[in-house]
Every structure is written in C-alpha cells, then in structure tokens.
Amino acid sequence: MLATKHQNTIDAAVKANHERTFYSHYPEHPKAYGEEAHAKGVQSYQQLLNKPFKQLLQTGETGWTGEEVSPYTQEVLGVTYPSFAVDDLVKRAGEATHAWSRTSVPERAGVLTETLERIKDYFFDIANATMHTTGQSFMMSFQASGPHANDRALEAIATGYHELQRYPPELEWEKPMGKISIRLRKTFRAIPKGVGVVIGCSTFPVWNTLPGVYANLITGNPVIVKPHPRAILPIAIAVSAIQQVLQENGHDPLLCQLAADSSEDLIAKKLAEHPDVKLIDYTGSSAFGNYVESLPGKTVFTEKAGVNSVLLDSVKDLDAVIQNLAFSVSLYSGQMCTAPQNFFIPEAGIATAAGQVSFNDVVQRFRDAIVALANNPKMGAGTLGALQNENTLLRAQEAQQLGGKVVLAGAAVNNEEFSKARVFAPTIIEVSSADTNIYEKELFGPIVLIVKTKDTAHTIQLAKQMAQKHGAITCAAYTTDPATKEKIADEMNSVFTPVSFNLTGFIWVNQHAAFSDFHVSGGNPAGNASFTNQEFIIKRFVWVGNRELIE
Amino acid sequence: MLATKHQNTIDAAVKANHERTFYSHYPEHPKAYGEEAHAKGVQSYQQLLNKPFKQLLQTGETGWTGEEVSPYTQEVLGVTYPSFAVDDLVKRAGEATHAWSRTSVPERAGVLTETLERIKDYFFDIANATMHTTGQSFMMSFQASGPHANDRALEAIATGYHELQRYPPELEWEKPMGKISIRLRKTFRAIPKGVGVVIGCSTFPVWNTLPGVYANLITGNPVIVKPHPRAILPIAIAVSAIQQVLQENGHDPLLCQLAADSSEDLIAKKLAEHPDVKLIDYTGSSAFGNYVESLPGKTVFTEKAGVNSVLLDSVKDLDAVIQNLAFSVSLYSGQMCTAPQNFFIPEAGIATAAGQVSFNDVVQRFRDAIVALANNPKMGAGTLGALQNENTLLRAQEAQQLGGKVVLAGAAVNNEEFSKARVFAPTIIEVSSADTNIYEKELFGPIVLIVKTKDTAHTIQLAKQMAQKHGAITCAAYTTDPATKEKIADEMNSVFTPVSFNLTGFIWVNQHAAFSDFHVSGGNPAGNASFTNQEFIIKRFVWVGNRELIE
Structure with a gap:
C-alpha cells in the first residue's frame, strides 16, 4: 500500500502545515541529488528536443502542436505535444472521476505522494526544460520547478489529507427524548465538485501549476493542465510522471491530462466555460483572471498582477x-x-x-x-x-x-x-x-x-x-x-x-517557503486564492451528510 | 474574564463540532426553563406591543418604522423600530471594528457566549414574538428561535474559535543553510474582511439570522442585521441582548446593529452594494439570492429556494x-x-x-x-x-x-x-x-x-x-x-x-440538528453556504503572515 509507504511523509507534512516552522521534504540543493544528476539531466533534456513528446498516456489527439523557443539560445525547442478536442478532454476527465472519488483518502494521498517521488526522478530534466522555456537561471529553474514545487504539492496533499478526514465517516447519533431516544446512523461524505482545469503561466510553469493539480486530485477531482503555449515542456514531464504512477497503481492515468494549445488556437476559454468544468486555477494577467473569476457556477482560484x-x-x-x-x-x-x-x-x-x-x-x-x-x-x-x-x-x-x-x-x-x-x-x-x-x-x-x-x-x-x-x-x-x-x-x-x-543577507522578500508562508493572501486584487490555506482545498469539495434511522 | 467563565462551554462545542454526535447546550423543552417562564414570556411580550422598541443602544435614527401583523390575530403588533441612513449604519459598524478585531479570540468567544446566555433570558419573549410574526406554533417558535438558534450560534462561535487559532500567532522559523542558518520571526494574523450584513427572512427570523451574525462577530467583523419588515421583533430582542452584553463588557454595542426597514423603503440592496460592506448573509428568494451572489467584491452566503x-x-x-x-x-x-x-x-x-x-x-x-x-x-x-x-x-x-x-x-x-x-x-x-x-x-x-x-x-x-x-x-x-x-x-x-x-417516529426530514447536521450543502442552487461548515467561517477573514529577520 502506497498509503503505508508514505505515511510518515504525509504525517510530517500535516504537522508542518500546522506548526509552520521550517520544513522541506525535497532538498533544494542540486548536489543533494548526486554528483552526476546535473550532467545526466542535460543529456536527457536534449534527447527530448526536436521530436514529438510521446511520454503521455493520452490518445485520440487531433494534431500536434509546439512553439517553444529558448530565451537563452533563441532556438525553437522543436518539441511537439498532442492536442485534443476540449469536449474529449472533459469527457475523459469525467470518466476518470467515479473510481477515484471512491478511493480512500489515505490511498489517494499515498498514490499522489508516490507521483511526487516519480517527478523527483525528473527534477533535472524539468530544470533544463524550465530554463529553456522561462529564461530562469539553472539554479532557480531547478529549485522552483523541482523541490520547491514538489514541496508545495505535498503541502496541498497534506492539507487535503487533514481536511477530508475532519469528520468521522460514520457515527451513531442518539438524541435522548425522555423515556425514549432517537438513534440515527450518520455518514459524512466529501463530494468532489467536478472537473478541474489549471491554467499555467510562462514564467513559473511548474511551481504555479502543481498546487492546483494536487489540490484537485487529493479532493477527488480530475484535472486538466493547460500550460502556457510557450512553457509546456517542464509541466509535460511532470504530468507524464503523474500518469505513469497512476497507471502503475491501477488508477486511470487520465485523472491528470495535459491540454497543450498554440497561441493561434488558445483553448483556455473553451475549457473554462465548459459546463462540466467546475474548478479553475489560473495564474496570469488580471484581465483573464477577472474574466474567470466572473464565470458563474465555477469555483475559481487566481493569482493575478499586483504592485509590490x-x-x-x-x-x-x-x-x-x-x-x-x-x-x-x-x-x-x-x-x-x-x-x-x-x-x-x-x-x-x-x-x-x-x-x-x-x-x-x-x-x-x-x-x-x-x-x-x-x-x-x-x-x-x-x-x-x-x-x-x-x-x-x-x-x-x-x-x-x-x-x-x-x-x-x-x-x-x-x-x-x-x-x-x-x-x-x-x-x-x-x-x-x-x-x-x-x-x-x-x-x-x-x-x-x-x-x-x-x-x-x-x-x-x-x-x-x-x-x-x-x-x-x-x-x-x-x-x-x-x-x-x-x-x-x-x-x-x-x-x-x-x-x-528588515531582510538582509541570504533571505529575500521574493521567497515564500512551503509549509510556512502563505503565497498570495487572497484578499486583494493580486489574487483570490492562497498557496495553501484551507480555502484552497475545502472549496473543491462539498460535505454531504446522510442519515438513517436505527430501529 | 468571560473567556474563562465559558471555557468549558466553548471546548464542549468545539468537540461536538468535530465528533458530530448528539450535542445541545440549550435544552429544547420549554419546561427546562421553569414552570413560570411561559406565562411571564407572554406578559413581557405583550408589554412590547403598541410602542416604540427602545431597547436598542443605537442613536441617530432618521425615523421610526413598523408594519408587523400577527398571522394569528390579524392585528398589527404596533411596535416601531428606529430606522437609520445606510451610510450611518455602515460608518458606525466600521468604527466598531478596530478594537474588536484586536480583541483576542478567546475573549471574543467568551463575550459572544455571554450574549447567548443573555438571549436565553429572553427566549419566551422571542418565542411569542416569533409566533406572532411568522405564524409558527408556540412550540416551534420557542425551539427554532430559542434553543435551536442559540445552539447554531454557539456552533458558529466554536468553529471560529477553532479555526482562528489554527496557526501559532508567533513562531521562530529557522532554515539551515550549511554552516549558517536564516532565522525569521513569523506572525500570523486572521484579518477580518469588513462590515457584514445579514438579511433575514419572514419565516425564521432568528434561526436563519444568528449563524451569520455570530460567524461575523467571532471572526472580528461588525454586523448589521437587516430583518424582513414583517418579522423584526424576534431578532430585535436578540440584537438588543447582544448590545447590552457588549456594552457591559466594554465593547462597542454597535458591533451588532439592527437595520429595520419598511416594505415601502427597502434598504437591502443599498446595504449590499455599499463599498465597505464585504460580507453578506442572505436567506430568501432565489432571485434576490442570485443578485447578491453576483455582486463583485463581496463574500456571500445564501440560502435560496429549492424543491425537496x-x-x-x-x-x-x-x-x-x-x-x-x-x-x-x-x-x-x-x-x-x-x-x-x-x-x-x-x-x-x-x-x-x-x-x-x-x-x-x-x-x-x-x-x-x-x-x-x-x-x-x-x-x-x-x-x-x-x-x-x-x-x-x-x-x-x-x-x-x-x-x-x-x-x-x-x-x-x-x-x-x-x-x-x-x-x-x-x-x-x-x-x-x-x-x-x-x-x-x-x-x-x-x-x-x-x-x-x-x-x-x-x-x-x-x-x-x-x-x-x-x-x-x-x-x-x-x-x-x-x-x-x-x-x-x-x-x-x-x-x-x-x-x-427510512425516517419514522419522532424524527422528521425537516429537522437539522446543530453540531451534527450541515444545513444546506452549498453545492446546488438551493444555496451556496452551509450552517456551519468551515467555509461559513473561514471565508470571513484572511490569513496574513508577517516576517522579520532575527539577527
């Protein structure tokens, strides 16, 4: 059981979320991952270039798309990604929901933590892909898209693990009524809201995407990842790792799908407006952020522009x-x-x-x-x-x-x-x-x-x-x-x-630490959501309580 | 300290909220309140009729209004209530915020529990007032507007008490960086969102109002209570009890104001649209509920129509x-x-x-x-x-x-x-x-x-x-x-x-028990909120974390 394998990790993360003292599960220094990891990562990144990205477990594509250009070399990466009809993406996500929403919370948390461990195997591939799509330095690419993103994902898993088990799943309620009493068997279920879409940005394609992905998955919702067309590769590698682990453990890999698009045929609005899409995470411009926030019937989490x-x-x-x-x-x-x-x-x-x-x-x-x-x-x-x-x-x-x-x-x-x-x-x-x-x-x-x-x-x-x-x-x-x-x-x-x-020395205002700092408060126009407060998790499901008379 | 006086009550309510087994702080049977309470309540209710309601600690009224008619006698109650300019109500609420938001959570919880104890002294007045405004039977009037409403209010206080103390208010964060370490002093503050308005309905003027009132107050927000013009008296008595206790304990009584209006000059929209009003609780028609839900920049909690x-x-x-x-x-x-x-x-x-x-x-x-x-x-x-x-x-x-x-x-x-x-x-x-x-x-x-x-x-x-x-x-x-x-x-x-x-006997589908049943799931068109899940509380404040370098 993956739940057992990762129990200590999850317990430690739940504790860290509450205490908010320093905690990190994934070391932020590249050297912690072995002396040869960096060089190997460059090699395996280069092997991805100039060919279709076939590592995804998604089929039925309508074409292939890709337009990434390295801010360092000005060369096209030449990687193409399968594109899918919006209706197909949402339909497949919906089909994956039923079994997943019935998977126990500890099992979900175990499987999802295992996906993070798999992503870790690709940290250096993702770092190079991040560098050559975002323009971040190698060190920032490694840290932001690797250990820091994984830590924020684990934070979301842990928050969900705690919140979803807040109430007893079943209990007996007995009301004394003088000489008699009324007894009811009550059950509490956390019902997932529906299909989620996470719309990424071009500068932090993994860090800003994983929290929404894992918040949706831990709460039982399927998720469609719609990256910025100029920064697909880093998150495509992460999604393929997630799909691998899901499939290996008997879960539907389409619980997490990549929805690559091109700047000439953007699909974010179509996805957001699809009636079965209930959850939208968005990082980017205020104009688009305000638009998604205004969509009726959607639960929306945004990070928009601000002036610091x-x-x-x-x-x-x-x-x-x-x-x-x-x-x-x-x-x-x-x-x-x-x-x-x-x-x-x-x-x-x-x-x-x-x-x-x-x-x-x-x-x-x-x-x-x-x-x-x-x-x-x-x-x-x-x-x-x-x-x-x-x-x-x-x-x-x-x-x-x-x-x-x-x-x-x-x-x-x-x-x-x-x-x-x-x-x-x-x-x-x-x-x-x-x-x-x-x-x-x-x-x-x-x-x-x-x-x-x-x-x-x-x-x-x-x-x-x-x-x-x-x-x-x-x-x-x-x-x-x-x-x-x-x-x-x-x-x-x-x-x-x-x-x-009064920050001086090796700590800067730009940094927000997982398990301790809330990223975006959610209270001013810079965004309506926060990595990761409780709202970020509990708005993705609904508590429903059933009752039955015990005679 | 009221915090100390009521600590056991609050602790028991927090525990009940989590366990969701049977719990009640206020006995639902009228006889539990003494043999003479009923008769006395009829008398004190009758003494309220045909005169201005002067028990509120609010001044600066622009006039007096009142149009309640008993569904039992078809006679006008003849009680009039002070009416106020919307700007004045919101301004006074804003002025009451600063000191209250800096009052510690245990102290807030203690004072608010004391207000419930004071409301209890008026249970029979409120019951008669409820009967002759809503048309409920005496027994339902007593239970719904008395012990059941107070229990749901205590449930909101307890949920807030728990959530607001979820994180340590201050802690030291130390990040090891090889030979050195970075140390930060971090503080976490739950910042109240702003002025709240609770818009009541004509059938359950207390039961549907108190949860929003107490959810706002425990989270540090002032609240303006806007009752239905045909069912003011029951909640007016409750508001005056709250104001008494606030004042006696050195808090601003205008933290909780009554905003009575008349059917010829309704003020709900003006209140809801006021830029300083950030929180709206509403019970009533779907048309008005959908309107408040659509207001930008507001956090809204609704209970609307449905078909059961x-x-x-x-x-x-x-x-x-x-x-x-x-x-x-x-x-x-x-x-x-x-x-x-x-x-x-x-x-x-x-x-x-x-x-x-x-x-x-x-x-x-x-x-x-x-x-x-x-x-x-x-x-x-x-x-x-x-x-x-x-x-x-x-x-x-x-x-x-x-x-x-x-x-x-x-x-x-x-x-x-x-x-x-x-x-x-x-x-x-x-x-x-x-x-x-x-x-x-x-x-x-x-x-x-x-x-x-x-x-x-x-x-x-x-x-x-x-x-x-x-x-x-x-x-x-x-x-x-x-x-x-x-x-x-x-x-x-x-x-x-x-x-x-399979309910039979003395338990009916109509009943939702405080501390156990969530009232409205918040997930379908019958309403977007729930008495009392965490969302009902935590959406009323924002976690903000400050950091300072420790040298």
Whole structure:
C-alpha cells in the first residue's frame, strides 16, 4: 500500500502545515541529488528536443502542436505535444472521476505522494526544460520547478489529507427524548465538485501549476493542465510522471491530462466555460483572471498582477539593505510575482546607525549596487536569467519613456555561456508621489520605480492604496522603530498584504517557503486564492451528510 | 474574564463540532426553563406591543418604522423600530471594528457566549414574538428561535474559535543553510474582511439570522442585521441582548446593529452594494439570492429556494412511514426550507412487509393521514401553525389550478385559540412525471405534489434532476433494499443533496440538528453556504503572515 509507504511523509507534512516552522521534504540543493544528476539531466533534456513528446498516456489527439523557443539560445525547442478536442478532454476527465472519488483518502494521498517521488526522478530534466522555456537561471529553474514545487504539492496533499478526514465517516447519533431516544446512523461524505482545469503561466510553469493539480486530485477531482503555449515542456514531464504512477497503481492515468494549445488556437476559454468544468486555477494577467473569476457556477482560484512595495524608513546597516534589495529586483529580472517594484523613500532620506542618509544618496547607492550586480561576471547573468518573451524585453527597453527621471538606463547584458540570451539589466526611474499613473501599474520585468514621499506616514498611505486598488503579493519594509513597524504591519495587513521586515543577507522578500508562508493572501486584487490555506482545498469539495434511522 | 467563565462551554462545542454526535447546550423543552417562564414570556411580550422598541443602544435614527401583523390575530403588533441612513449604519459598524478585531479570540468567544446566555433570558419573549410574526406554533417558535438558534450560534462561535487559532500567532522559523542558518520571526494574523450584513427572512427570523451574525462577530467583523419588515421583533430582542452584553463588557454595542426597514423603503440592496460592506448573509428568494451572489467584491452566503423530494421505493411498515410524512408536510404548513414537496412514487406502487401496495392506495393513505392530522383537534392547528403572509395563502388557495389531479383540496382550518388565525390545510396534487413545469418550482406553503414514475430508477433520475437544476436542501428516501439505498445516496449526493433514509417516529426530514447536521450543502442552487461548515467561517477573514529577520 502506497498509503503505508508514505505515511510518515504525509504525517510530517500535516504537522508542518500546522506548526509552520521550517520544513522541506525535497532538498533544494542540486548536489543533494548526486554528483552526476546535473550532467545526466542535460543529456536527457536534449534527447527530448526536436521530436514529438510521446511520454503521455493520452490518445485520440487531433494534431500536434509546439512553439517553444529558448530565451537563452533563441532556438525553437522543436518539441511537439498532442492536442485534443476540449469536449474529449472533459469527457475523459469525467470518466476518470467515479473510481477515484471512491478511493480512500489515505490511498489517494499515498498514490499522489508516490507521483511526487516519480517527478523527483525528473527534477533535472524539468530544470533544463524550465530554463529553456522561462529564461530562469539553472539554479532557480531547478529549485522552483523541482523541490520547491514538489514541496508545495505535498503541502496541498497534506492539507487535503487533514481536511477530508475532519469528520468521522460514520457515527451513531442518539438524541435522548425522555423515556425514549432517537438513534440515527450518520455518514459524512466529501463530494468532489467536478472537473478541474489549471491554467499555467510562462514564467513559473511548474511551481504555479502543481498546487492546483494536487489540490484537485487529493479532493477527488480530475484535472486538466493547460500550460502556457510557450512553457509546456517542464509541466509535460511532470504530468507524464503523474500518469505513469497512476497507471502503475491501477488508477486511470487520465485523472491528470495535459491540454497543450498554440497561441493561434488558445483553448483556455473553451475549457473554462465548459459546463462540466467546475474548478479553475489560473495564474496570469488580471484581465483573464477577472474574466474567470466572473464565470458563474465555477469555483475559481487566481493569482493575478499586483504592485509590490518596499517601504524604506530607517535601517541599521544601509549597505546590507541595499545589497539585499538590489538582489531582489535583479533576481530573474523582476519576472516574479513576488518581486518588489515600487520603492518608497522619504524626501528627507533615511536614518541609519551611521547617521541620516539623504534621499539622493540612497538612490545613488541602490543604483550602484544594481549596476555592480548586473556587471559582476560571476553573479550578474546567473541572477538576471533571461527575459521570457519579447514583450517583456520591449517593456524594459521602453521603460525610459515611462516619465519621471531616469536614474539608471537598462541595457543588454552579456551571458558568457549563451551569447544570444535575452538579458537586459534593470532600469530605475524616479517618480514623484503624484505620478500614480506610472507606479500603479505592474511593470513586469526589470523595471524599478523610486517614489519620493513626504515622510513615512505618506509612504504607508501610498503603499496601502496601491495594494488595495491594484493588488500586492508581498511588501518589504525597513524600520528600526517599533511603533512604525507596528503601524506598517497594521496598515498593510488591513489590505491583506503580508510584510517582510528588515531582510538582509541570504533571505529575500521574493521567497515564500512551503509549509510556512502563505503565497498570495487572497484578499486583494493580486489574487483570490492562497498557496495553501484551507480555502484552497475545502472549496473543491462539498460535505454531504446522510442519515438513517436505527430501529 | 468571560473567556474563562465559558471555557468549558466553548471546548464542549468545539468537540461536538468535530465528533458530530448528539450535542445541545440549550435544552429544547420549554419546561427546562421553569414552570413560570411561559406565562411571564407572554406578559413581557405583550408589554412590547403598541410602542416604540427602545431597547436598542443605537442613536441617530432618521425615523421610526413598523408594519408587523400577527398571522394569528390579524392585528398589527404596533411596535416601531428606529430606522437609520445606510451610510450611518455602515460608518458606525466600521468604527466598531478596530478594537474588536484586536480583541483576542478567546475573549471574543467568551463575550459572544455571554450574549447567548443573555438571549436565553429572553427566549419566551422571542418565542411569542416569533409566533406572532411568522405564524409558527408556540412550540416551534420557542425551539427554532430559542434553543435551536442559540445552539447554531454557539456552533458558529466554536468553529471560529477553532479555526482562528489554527496557526501559532508567533513562531521562530529557522532554515539551515550549511554552516549558517536564516532565522525569521513569523506572525500570523486572521484579518477580518469588513462590515457584514445579514438579511433575514419572514419565516425564521432568528434561526436563519444568528449563524451569520455570530460567524461575523467571532471572526472580528461588525454586523448589521437587516430583518424582513414583517418579522423584526424576534431578532430585535436578540440584537438588543447582544448590545447590552457588549456594552457591559466594554465593547462597542454597535458591533451588532439592527437595520429595520419598511416594505415601502427597502434598504437591502443599498446595504449590499455599499463599498465597505464585504460580507453578506442572505436567506430568501432565489432571485434576490442570485443578485447578491453576483455582486463583485463581496463574500456571500445564501440560502435560496429549492424543491425537496421524497423517494418512495419500499418500506417495512407503510403506516409508520405515512404518519411520518404527513407530519413532515403539515409541520408549519410546509413553510420550511427543509419541507418535502415532491413525492415520487412508482406506478406499480410500493413493496411493504405486508405485500405490495398499489400507487393509488399509497396516495389514498397519505391523503387520509394528512386529513386526519389537519382535523385532529389536539394536533392539527398546533402542527399547521398559521400562514405567514397573504401570498402564501393565495398560493395555497390557488393550488388546485396548478394542473394535474386534485387528490386533496386544501381548506381553511379552525384554530380554537385564535379564531382569526390564517390556517389552511395542505392541498395534494397528483401529476405525471412529464409535468416538470409544475413540480420543478418551489411551491412554498401547504402544497404537496405526487409524481407518478415508471419505477425507482426513474424516480432517482427525476429527483436528481430537480436537485441539480432547481436546488434541494433535503431529500427523504424509503427503501428496504441495500443496493437501492446506495444508488439513491450516490446519485443524490452527486448533486450535493443529503438523504435521510427510512425516517419514522419522532424524527422528521425537516429537522437539522446543530453540531451534527450541515444545513444546506452549498453545492446546488438551493444555496451556496452551509450552517456551519468551515467555509461559513473561514471565508470571513484572511490569513496574513508577517516576517522579520532575527539577527
């Protein structure tokens, strides 16, 4: 029984979910997986290129599609994926439901944990595929699409395992009525809502997809994975691993199907609007996210655009802060939903342990740190990664025309390993607090805005307003004053935005740890769902209680 | 500390919520409250009549309103209630939030449990007020608006108490990084979503209102109670009791406000659409329920119309079954969201321990039992209660024109105590399975439809279709065959409808017990929420986690 095999893993994950102290089941360092794993992964990735991806256990395709291009080499990957009629995908998903929804929760959890173990065997294939579809560095590709994604998937399994066994499946209810009593046998069933669709994004094709996939599967729902047409391969490998394990253990592999499409024939809307599709997970633009949220009769989980703020009030060691922030904005060229964008700095500057530093000096030191990082031959290219697509490059190239004062003009950066890599250093623009038309928009990519404020109270007011109106997934704040800290926490929390205080060193605001940090609060326009709070799980099924008289 | 005073009560309720075996904190029998309580309650109720209701701790009213009429005496109650501008109500609610949301969860739970104890002191006042606004019998008025409502409120408090303390409020997170480690202090806060509005109905003004009120309050949200203009007094007494306790314990009484309106100037839409109102609980028509569900940016909990089915397949003792069902349809003249309406009987009749009973004989015996109950001098009037309003009377009077065959024509019934009581015995109509246009509608009130089906498979198909398309809160089924039982459970559960099997004696499908039965599954068109599952609580707040570097 896989339930028995993985019981310790699942129990530990349930415990971690509750305690929220540090926990990880999949080590994040590549070296933990053996010295040869990296080289082997490059090889097996290369063997996937320029041919149809036939590892899926799906049949009945209507054609083959594929248009991925490496942001590092500008070459097409040449992998094609089977495409299917939407009605066929949904029908097969529906057919897979009955037996799965009757599989016990421990068995489901065991099988699903086994699928994660199988995905682990492909971590390095997935890492290379992620690198050459998203433009992430190898290290980020490995961590985000490998151990971090698997940990978040295990978190979803564990949350489901706990919630689905919250009530006794059967019990006797006895109501005393004076001389007699009424006895009923009651049963509680968690009925799955229906077919799920998970719509992925181009920058985090695995990390943002697996939580929805596993949340659907643990709660008894089949799932259709609709990746971004430019980032299919990483999740295709994961789906094929899931299908293998399902089949080997006597379950229908079509519980988890890949639904690849092309930019010329997008199927996300058709899938979302299909009457049998009841659950939709979506990561991407606010426009499409708001559309899926508005669909009647669907349970929808979104992560959309937001504008993340950094509030600078006072610091102990300005250099340490500046280094930390320069890395945060440079990491994967700001193509993270958790990357900071708007830096609010009071016009009087910032108090430090070494005395007051003027506004202009703070900006100058921030600029210098970003330039130094981008041009550091050992660090620069690896930190920046590559821009996933041409639109992000165009946005970065045109950032100087946004308005405001150009503090730093971004420019192409050389990547020694990949001479054609699409790398562009950050642009820094200084704007006035009145320029809300500039800084209220998410400028996805390597663009940093410095907003000069009257004082920290003004900073807080603006950052709160941004989060409330335009959404925010993260917020970083630096202050040495306890009252100011409390004020910032209260105000930002009131618009459902978490705050990270005084981060320096090897921890950055961009990072959310599985089993501890909720990713997206679900309370502001940046998204209506959270990895992984209870809502993320329990909205996928309905408790139904039956009763029978015991005579 | 009220938290300490009520700790045992809250702990027992949390335990009951999980175990779902029989539990009740407030005894349902009036005699448990003393021999004189009933008579005193009549007196204190009468002292409320024909004057302004001044027990509320709300000021700044723009006028006084009141239009309640007793369904038993046809006399106006003459009680008037202060009316307020919507903006004022919402503003005051907002002002009450800050301190309350910072009150600890155990303290909130203690204060709220104390409010229930205070409401208990008014159980008999509330019972008389319920009787003379809803038309319920005294016994139902007492139980539904008194102990049963309080138990469901305590259930909501306990669910909140458990969920809000799910994560440690503060913890140290330490990530090992080889030779060093990263340490963060993390805090988790449950941030209330905002002002809540609970919109009540005319038939269960307390029972359907208190769960939303207490779910909002325990999660830190202020609440505005908007009763039906024809059933204000019962909940006005409860709200004034809540306000008293809040004030006595140093909390803002305006955390819970009454917002009475008149049928000529309804304020529910204005309240619901106010931008600061974030939470809406609603019980009533599907049209208005669908409207509130469609409002963007609101978290909405609804109980709407549905058509509840009875599936008759086979029975041991037909008489016992018929007696049980006759009582179920007669209780409060079918003015319950849990009352059965559509009785599906196979054309070949029903197998019983005493042999097959033909379709016509089953119908005849059902008819006879209903007639006998309605005309029983000791039971009839007390079971039927009175019709709450003229529309329900009109619907009952016109039921013979629905189409189909009139098995029993309803008629006025005499109530010995109240000669002017609006009492009307049930009408029974037999229809063909093809007459979906007749039986797919909720016919609220004393109207019973018999649907002749081909066989039990046909019965299941139709009952499932009704629940899926038109909603169902309950379903009763009678079968002695285990396979048929499993089939009925599977099919009805698949459309998120709970089934009660083979009820006879002193337990009826209409009853849902606090701490054990979920009331409404939330999965079909009869409503999107459930008393009280976790969703009913956790959707009212957002988990937000802050982090700070420990150096």
